[in-house]
Amino acid sequence: MKNLARTPNDIGHAIRQARKAKKLTQKELAERSGVWQETISKVENGLSGTKLETVFDIFAALDLEILVQGRSKGSAESFEDIF
Amino acid sequence: MKNLARTPNDIGHAIRQARKAKKLTQKELAERSGVWQETISKVENGLSGTKLETVFDIFAALDLEILVQGRSKGSAESFEDIF
């Protein structure tokens, strides 16, 4: 699973997708990540003010990591179309 | 340039590295990103509560994006050693 992200909304989508892929409810993810279910809901819906730490706590619980890279030119649009 | 990130600190390092690669001062990056120089200093130093939006504003100014992926097992340690 790879999701390109350039906005908090993209991050939210990636998290939701990964969570569903693992067949977890937000509550279960909450328990694993130490973040409240209510908070996870907001993050998944793209809350722009979300704290970086919160995102990484969730990522850890979903066994995700991120790769920071230069923007891929040209392929970015088509890449986003896939997801 | 690719940096694996699992913590706010990793993100800060990636940002600083990219900024230096482009030979920008924090002030110049601040002007480009619309984020205050003082804030950039904190972000680069791994402020855990950094807002996601702030990170993406900086990324946009540095022409960076992120790829959310499953954790690479085994290779993670050696990968981090490189950066």
Added chain:
DNA sequence: TATATTTATGCGCCATAGATCATAATCAAT
């Protein structure tokens, strides 16, 4: 070494994230 430039940090203010709780709204199963 002296000077210039860049980065880090203190301060006050305001908006808000996250916690915590409750529950309305939505979705899924029957």
Added chain:
DNA sequence: ATTGATTATGATCTATGGCGCATAAATATA
């Protein structure tokens, strides 16, 4: 349609990020 499960949202409270300013501290340059 009804019931159960899941997600979204409102309310309150505390801590804090980012702004905006100033400037100390660190780094770079001459």
